[in-house]
Amino acid sequence: xxxxxxxxxxxxWNEEHAIGQVLQEVPRQWVREIIVAxxxxxxxxxxxxxxxxxxxxxxxxxxxxxxxxRAIQHIAARPITAHPxxxxxxxxxxxxxPEELPLVVKPIIEDDYDLVIGSRALGELEPGAMMPQxxxxxxxxxxxxxxxxxxxxxxxxxxxxxxxxxxxxxxxxDPDYGWTVxxxxxxxxxxxRCTEVPVRYRKRIGVSKVSGTLKGTLLAGHKILWTxxxxx
Numbered sequence: 001x002x003x004x005x006x007x008x009x010x011x012x013w014n015e016e017h018a019i020g021q022v023l024q025e026v027p028r029q030w031v032r033e034i035i036v037a038x039x040x041x042x043x044x045x046x047x048x049x050x051x052x053x054x055x056x057x058x059x060x061x062x063x064x065x066x067x068x069x070r071a072i073q074h075i076a077a078r079p080i081t082a083h084p085x086x087x088x089x090x091x092x093x094x095x096x097x098p099e100e101l102p103l104v105v106k107p108i109i110e111d112d113y114d115l116v117i118g119s120r121a122l123g124e125l126e127p128g129a130m131m132p133q134x135x136x137x138x139x140x141x142x143x144x145x146x147x148x149x150x151x152x153x154x155x156x157x158x159x160x161x162x163x164x165x166x167x168x169x170x171x172x173x174d175p176d177y178g179w180t181v182x183x184x185x186x187x188x189x190x191x192x193r194c195t196e197v198p199v200r201y202r203k204r205i206g207v208s209k210v211s212g213t214l215k216g217t218l219l220a221g222h223k224i225l226w227t228x229x230x231x232x
Contacts, residue, residue, distance in 0.1 A: 002083075004085035005084040006030055006031050006084055007035060008026065008034045008087075009037060009072070009088070010035070010068070010091070011036075012037065012038055012041065013041055013062075016043040017205050017206060018206060019036065019045055019049050019052075020052055022052055022090070022093075023049065023052035026101065027099055031103070033055055034053070034054040036056050036057075037057050037059055037068060038058050039067040040059070055074070058062075059187065064171075064177065066176065072168075075087070075127050084164045087162055087167055088101055094202075094204060095201055096158065096199065096201065097199065097201075097202070104161045104197055104199065105161045106217050107195050110194065111195075114162065114193045115161070115163075115166065115184075115187045115195075116160060116195055116197060117155060117160050117197075118158075118202040119154045119197065120138075122198035124200040125200075126171045126202040126203055129202050130203055137156075137221050141224050142155065144228050145181075145184060145185060147223040148228065148232065151188035156184065161178075166187075166192055170187065170190065177224065181227050182231070184225050185231045186231065188215045
């Protein structure tokens with residue numbers, strides 16, 4: 001692959017205090033367009049994102065997956081000749097390190113992998129950045145994927161890169177908590193070439209909408225397990 005065209009998708013919901021820092025640290029020389037999918041924020045997330053040069057698309061249906069799907073629709077609406085080679089996903093809460101984007105896309109560019117997961121389990125995890133239930137949930141989900149589908153992952157991390165054509169072929173549809181695991185399960189079922197790279201992970205800015213509440217943790221855990229088995 002020659003120098004690839006890379007688009008970056010950042011789903012965001014009420015992240016006005018974090019999104020600016022995320023966008024400031026994205027290595028712009030690597031990215032053609034940054035698409036912030038505003039999931040109906042009640043704050044200034046969209047305005048801050050625009051002020052930092054991002055394209056903002058609005059998705060009022062609540063859910064992480066819904067925001068990602070809206071951004072994908074934005075890209076797909078372009079003429080085919082203007083589609084990217086690679087799409088990168090990153091969170092808006094400043095827990096990921098945007099400057100590590102080149103590391104995440106490297107296996108696709110150099111070794112022709114289809115999907116790369118930025119693994120927090122393999123990388124440097126700041127104390128307190130992930131709750132114990134998140135760590136256990138990731139272990140359980142990736143263990144089930146290995147046992148059922150024969151693919152070895154260590155994380156369901158949000159920081160990931162995938163070839164655009166492979167992403168479309170997966171037929172992603174999950175509207176909320178199951179988005180990341182759905183992508184990995186569908187990739188395994190499709191026989192895509194997948195790998196992981198270690199990434200750093202720090203405490204997010206603000207409170208997590210998922211792991212920060214008991215309800216969110218329970219709903220996410222249930223949805224992740226349900227997704228793994230429903231796609232059998």
